[in-house]
Amino acid sequence: MAKKYLVSGLNQKAKELRKDIITMIYNAQSGHPGGSLSAIDVLVGLYYHKLRVDSKNPLWQDRDRFVLSKGHCSPAIYSVLADKGYFPKSELEGYRKINSMLQGHPELSTPGIDFAGGALGQGVSFALGIALACRLDKKNCSVYAMIGDGEMQEGAVWEAAMAAVFHKLDNLIVILDKNQVQQTGKTKEIMDIGNAGLKWKAFGWNVIDINGHDMQQILKALDKASKIKNKKPTIIISNTIKGKGVSFMELNHKFHGKAPNDEEYKKAIEEIEKIDVKKFK
């Protein structure tokens, strides 16, 4: 079990990064707050507890890889990478602006980025290619890929799901940020993905189901996933709330890809400030 102080410390980190995310999107008056806020707790668990990476050596060959397949949630990973020192925090001010490093969707030229997302349904294939290469080179690293639940509607995800099992890639871990909402409405109403866990299980994956805002569960699931070596890939179904932490963004598809205005920004920051890191989940 993860120590209590560790959990509240990570929650505190996620709280700070939530503010960075909202501020970036507000400054750019463009971007995707909903999915960034649903994913940030798992990203904090990954980058501050799990991933074997080195911000001084972003292309270290033995590092764990993280593929953000849902690339529109770039503010989440940018806020983490800046905080970890991959690039100066001041770069966050350039997010989505001309001549800046931080593009609307991640590019490989940004230190710490292992996948150029933006087009859904591609990251798991890319991650499984990395996983194949790691195995060929006998590298003992894990490859993580985060997808969204709307993204599960892309057929290519299932091509990759089948191939990862066929190639026995137990160094591949997918995290499904199941935040229930996509651009034009609830996932259930746009194209219901049904029982996600059963589908992945039927494809032959190890399935771990968690509350993706409960840091205790996140850390436990990440530790467990990296230890399972049964010749099968693992998926962590991270049940989350789109827009988590800002009441008027929560489960609201209008904030899938819209920036807050002045008033909304002020309110969002106030709400995030009030998050109780000891109780957050």
Next chain:
Amino acid sequence: MSEQKLATRDGYGKALLELGKINPNVVALDADLSDSTRSEYFAKQFPERFFSMGIAEQDMVGAAAGLAFSGKIPYASTFAVFSERAYEFVRNVVSRNKLNVKITGSHAGIFTGEDGKSAQAIEDIAAYRALPNMVVLQPCDSVEAEKMVFALADYKGPSYMRMHRNPVPIIHDSDYRFEIGKGEILKQGKDAVIFATGTLVHEALKAAEILKSERIDVFVVNIHTIKPLDVNLAIDLAKKTNCVITAEDHNVIGGLGGAVAETLSENYPCIMKRIGLNDKYAESGKPDELYRKYGLDADSIAEEAMKFINKKR
């Protein structure tokens, strides 16, 4: 020159196997067509470096990109037309990131024959040419295909290599020096130039013989690299002849004809004749029957060339 005929895909398979022997970073992927694309030669010798991806072209391209990102040199093969299934993967995962993925599309053009429209890619060159960072290659014989496979291993970046199902004459010797981006003058001339690519190089050579009997002397140029086009050669021969013909087993829109027209219109505008599929799909049949019916055989090329040259005179 020899009388022997081989398909370009045979040269691909042979070279990939040889390349695998000397370069441990080379890996191959296929989408259940490895017997047709000839990647099976590599697969049999190096099973641990060959990845069967099933009938799933998008996943194949995505995985190839991940392998390239990790320092491998992936050759991903399928039919030309099915590689297009993964077009947006090529666009967003491969060419956007300049990743070192070698896409190979076999069974290109109506030369594929009996399989008919569904398998006869006639738009692939146009499609891949439109992607920034992509190199687009098409060999005219199996020796050139072999050289291409080796040249691509030394070239770092995304590429599309277009291959053919049926045998064609071998016009290159084994010591042929292939260079990406350099056109090859196969026959000197003065009255006109035929820029040809792939299987139509052979038809263009035969057409030149027919034209000779009519006292018309044409250059025949093998354009194995459609992108980047050998711009200097195109302009130089346009200036020398003022009579430019292109020939390809591809739609006349966006392929070699398009590439030459784009270049000349900005550098040395002249009236051209583009020979290819006239914006239509073909049908089932034998390759030579199809070439005759759709105007891609030597006789048709000679006839079109004669009309065009006489009009200009």
